[in-house]
Amino acid sequence: MAVIKAVSSKAGIGHAIDYVTKKEKTEEKLVSGLHCEPETVKEEMQATKELWGKTDGRTYKHYVQSYHEDEEITPEQAHKNAVELAEHTKAWKGHEVLIATHIDKGHIHTHFIVNSVNYENGHKLQWSKHDLKDLKERCNEQSREQGLHVPEKGKTFAGEVREETVAWSKDTYQLLKQAEQGKVKSYVQDIALAVLDCKETATSRETFIRLMNERGYGVDWQDSHKYITYTDLAREQAGEKACKIRDNKLEKYYNMDFGKESMEHEFERNARTAEAEQSKRAASRVKPTEPDRAGKQSAQRSVGDVERELRGIDEAVKSRTSEGRAEQAERRRAEQEAHQRAEAERRAAEEQQRIASRRYIGRDWEPER
Template sequence: MAVIEFINGSNNTYKGMKRAINYIKNPLKTAEHLTGGKDCSPDTVYEEFVITKQNFNKEKGRQFIHFVQSFSPNDKATPEIINEIGKKLLEHEVFNDFQVLYATHTDKEHLHTHFIINSVSFSEGCKWQLSKEQLESLKEYSDELCREYSIIVVDGEKGKHKNRGEYRATDKKQSFKYELYLAVKHCKWCSRSKDEFIENMNKLGYKVDWIDERKYITFTTPDGKKCRNRKLYPPEQFTKEALLKAFELNRQKADKKQLEARIELLLTAIEMISKDKSNNHNYHLPLTSLEGQAKKERAIEGAKGRGLDWDKEY
């Protein structure tokens, strides 16, 4: 999967910030279409960073944060895909209200994206901080993006690699969460109410602890693992408010029979996969396996529209 590494530069001053910006924008390392800015323009990013600091009288101390998201040299993803992953990474909540410059470099054997974060928030003037828990959350989000784009995973043994499907089947810590993500995502668009959502999740084997007075929803997997909705990515799509909004849209756009047909189709497919023990890696993760089958079908017969489109928000 992608590796996130923070670079601790010794010269974290205005001059150091300017050098870092110029370095990641170097046309010998990247291209204009692979360079972008979150809440800032790549052309005037240095000046914008400085103005933000001056507005809040925060010109002392650390001036910027520099980190890199690197990918395996064995991956066949294009620079444009890697750049898109980097852009989506900045949707994580740790970057809220902070200006970020990013650029994907193609000068090495492995593709990688550099990020320069302004150390001062443009909305509140607070300094950027990252706790251990937030760092772990950011890495998990990066992993989810890698799954979405079928990025290769390095399995820890030199020279050996696994694709995303193999990784989901063998890494229990991540696979159960991804399986839950698929279950919630599907039931989100197959339900017209909170109660119907819980009922559909129950049909898939999941318990749902949704108490109005509590901020988060807690899901319990068929084998007893617990996970809150804030751990699913992108988290803003799985808040109580986002789910309730989806239920309302479902009420407006689809009748009960259509939604029931979707969940029954899913249950039938899961039952078929679970009975096929020959696929001993994935039969206990039927939604993950079903997603993989759907992607293969779309690749082979995309023009015919076959397969389940897991990525479409119905």
């Protein structure tokens, strides 16, 4: 298993070259030069800088390719792999590169010292995250082709789970670790925690932005921009320059996914969960309407009672003499009116029940704004 990393050093280019070419650390056959000779590399790199008038600022970049101590690879093969990587690194085209493989640390590793000035055009070395990623991927491809192990994402060189807080700057790393322990206050830490909290409950981008605003953080989330930018509004209003952080920086610092795609997936899951919970609540609230149904049944029973009473009256009227026919007709009209009133009351009760149900469901299923 091999890993690639960039090394940050304040040593001058001459000291760096002297270090990586020490005889006790390497052998003559394990030192090579790309666009330069190992024996005269210091003079060549300095001549390039003077030729283009760029002797100040960053004078070189330093990278290391390291193999695990248990990896079965010879120093010669490791050096050959390093030379091949250097030759096919597009960003290093036109730059002198010293390549030295060390065998003194219990594990084989190779140093790359890259001149910061291009001898062909005088341009300073342009090195991006994409270039480092490409170098690492080609290193992994070498390992696969040679039957070696490939590093697992989220694990250290020793195979251990990588800790959550990561930063390229030592000072930034220490600050974040102290913030985790409550020793100092960091706006980056505060924003990260707010994002984690808000995305757990937000059901849409708009809801997430609103929740963040309520906590005092601005969110610049635009489809035309690759990254989301968060702002500590209080620090911004106080005139602090250090008040913004992008989602890709949060991902680097905390080894977590803060990207747009993962956030939107989280919102969709939250929305589905909220919808399911609303359905359950709506179903549970419909059950208490049983008393209303009972009331409806009571109304129906009262109509039946009236009908029975009317039939009894009718039978009684039939037994009367002709003198009572006028009274019989009057009672029939009364029976009909009573029946109509009961029927009207029953229909009114049903209509009220339907209206109440529609209002209840409409209120419970109103979409979130």
